[in-house]
Amino acid sequence: MVSATVIYAAVPISAVVVLGLVRKWRSRNWAKCTSNTCLRGKTFLITGANSGIGLETAKALVKRKARVIFACRDIEKAKQAVAQIRHEQVTGGELIPMQLDLASFESIEKFVEVVKAGFNKIDVLINNAGVVIPLELDMKTKEGFEIHLGVNHLGHMYLTNLLLDLLKKATPSRIVIVSSTLHTKGKLDFDDLNLRAQIKKAKSGEVSRHNPGYCNSKLMNMYHARALADKLRDSGIDVNACCPGFCYTNLFRYFIKWYHYILMAPVAFLFMKSAKQGAETVVFTATDYGIEGHSGKFYSNCAEYISPYPFDKNEETKLYERSEEMIKSRKPL
Template identity: 75%
Template sequence: MWEMVSTKVIYAAIPISVVVAIGLLRKWRSRGWAKCLSTTCLRGKTFIVTGANSGIGLETAKALVRRKARVILACRNVAKGKEAIAEIRKEQPNGGELIPMQLDLASFTSIENFVSIIKAGFYKIDCLINNAGVVIPLKDDVKTQEGFEIHLGVNHLGHFYLTNLLLDLLKRGSPSRVVIVSSTLHEKGKLDFSDLNLRKEIEKAKEGKTDARHNPGYSNSKLMNVYFMKSLADKLRGTGVDVNACCPGFCYTSLFRYSIRWYHYILMAPVFLLFMRSAQQGSETVVFCATEYNIEGQTGKFYRDCAEYQSKYPFDNDEEIKLWNVSDEMVKARKPL
């Protein structure tokens, strides 16, 4: 009888031991994930966070409001933005001001309407955080309202246009900042200026001739983000507007909802548990770039884990200049090249 009881106790203890072991492994793995230690009061400062109703954007908004900032939640769906505000208020009833505003980065008209409202209501902007982004399988062939490939249109062109329209307000807020949320996946990007809309890749994807695990549209758009950061930083030197990019790391958010199925989480559970950060953990470097006093005046840099990161991508000055010029032409023409 005692042997039976002992056996049951052992069997019952095994799952608990596994859970504890996984927890310890994750804690060990996350020890290198930096935290933003800045606690500077941001009262009186205005921040715009695109895609602030969920994921990293929401956690970034929470961190800024905790520091008493005024945060404009620029969301494609205003109702979800209001829900996000209600969630934040439950946690922080005495935090900074929260303002939901509609912004669809897949529409130049929406971007223009958003900027016109901002300019009517605010004299200056202290920080613009270009966080919103999409990852959609190429085979779905999704386009923006202007007809651009969705990753090019939203992740790059949308923020390119938005930022340029807000430059006068950012200059008035000097010292101010632009933070561009990119990814180290930019190192896998490859720009073909004869086909930035990826028609060749999309056709191959439709025929099942591509690796579904790699989305060149997303990687390319993250490379464009870094090039945009570098170009804008150079153009704004001496104005008091710092421009930097960052990688939040591989995070558990809704960003990959079109690419990762439920069974992937089961098959890849050990990898996800060890390498996938929470949205809050991913937001730390974004908040660092937006608030850390010690990096004020430093511009044109890429950050990861709250520290400067040296990219492995072989950046080319001619490619950088060409991307800016082509992007400007696309915005002005309002049609894909």
Template identity: 50%
Template sequence: MALLVSLLVVERKVHLLVLQMGEKVEKMVSVVLYVFFPVLLTIGILRKYRARQWGQCKSISSLQGKVFLVTGANSGIGKETVRNLARRKARIIMACRDMNNAKSAIEEIRRDVASGELIPMHLDLSSLSSVRQFAEEVLKDFPQIHVLINNAGVYVPVQENRKTKDGFEIHFGVNHLSHFLLTNLLLPRLKESAPSRIVNVSSTLYQKGEIEFDNLRGEKGFPIKGRQNPGYNNSKLANVLFTKELAQRLDGTGVDVYVLCPGFAYTGLFRYTHIKWYYYILATPVLLYFMRSASQAAQTVLHCATEESLEGQSGLMYRDCSLFTSDKILDPDKAAKLWAVSEELCGLKTETLSN
């Protein structure tokens, strides 16, 4: 109803403006008013209906005394996750690459949320050495970690063939490998803090992914398939396989693992893509219908991180705050191989053997 009233007010103001303008402009404005206005109104109504299907985290209990660690916490879904956790009095480690952006995010959150403790710390997921340094500082400063939320991610056009500082294909390195290393380094503390949780943010695009073990550094490149990004899709599949294998390894430890798709959301994920201006015009009606806000996208993250009824249900995938199922068959042998390869690439296997 509020949306309808707002649109009617806009229509009235435009109509009054037209009365003050010449006849030449009147026809053009009439087209906008009587063609685009009904379209926008229809989209607005449909969006309201669709938003009800996106799910809402129902858990509202206090999180005072609980320590959460969120990667990519200064923008998009990560920032909205932090905002909601702070509202429930949690203590939150904000893992951010840009500390200036972290400061700005905290200032913004503090304008409407006074509760909770926000602790910004530097983490560059394009560097495994940065991950190690970050984990060392966290383990030194925090005797407990109750929930690790591996949220950060990148989406870079395939044509750019970008690499991490360690030479890995950017999506595999940032979206999977660094989070794999971080999780393993923090596992002892998570076990000590049980019951605890690990939440991996993936995407249903994992269904289009493949794990190419002979191309993890992107040396062979990726075939461009329309507007698909194989590198990104593959990294999202790696998130899902990692979750499945990790859940199996942590069975009986009190540490639950979940993976989720936050949905198609308006965030800074696509900041590296170069889209022509007229695509925005053509796509706006569709995007208004399908894209959710960062706050709406954060709901499934919060559901997996805080919903009490999920305790003990490890290794599952969620979307729209509900269990997500897929026809894509996940090969447990491939998940085990990905774990072994990831261990070796991170240097964890060598460390385990030497200790």
């Protein structure tokens, strides 16, 4: 006769096994980058490469013998990431930690000066870094831009513009802009791109299901990719956006309380990708030769994805021009 103790012990074990099988089944739909071409001699620049998807992307590229520039706000964390990779992977490409604060135009300019002094070309620029911060905190960049607008969009746009010469020297080269399917939740108000009205509502206690700052910045990423692809058509530089998917990273650390880890554990286990799984699409967009020459596309799960968002060419052009004006003036308009 089986004792009650054995039965009670078997129940949680069985539950864990079932959950594990469900996750394994779900992960079969999460594509992997099958391209494993040697990238020796190619230089990749990744913003925010010290953690999460950026770090996993760097690891994948280093395995393929690439030279990877870790463009990170915290240089010590960048060095730690490099040390971690070297500890895990004895051989591989070259890893170069460099300091870059996308919340400061001055930092971006100094960073580009150093890059141009040390490298004669950049083969692939991966605009990966991003922030998600509660609007009620009213955080701004050094120039006074709302933090999501300033870091996720304007900072990367300025960096990209300053690195175009090095990308042209490496043609065929690529620009990969990491966006999100949450761009469909974005709504641009050109009279208030700095979200003053939304921030006021957030401070008064009004809560939005999706962070308007983040969603808007992801929509701006999409428009930036599309506009830049048109501007660089036939230049030899491909510009594409991609979505890593719903990933378990520290991106939403400002919103997570200790009890969320308990409440969200089943959801995270069953529905969220790991950072490594999310990086697969980024690596695909940056390296797969099958999409070379294709520009202005959006990729998800290592395949082209047609967004349901009703992109407007006039809105795209207006955003690009307004963004250039803000970068040039170095202040919110």
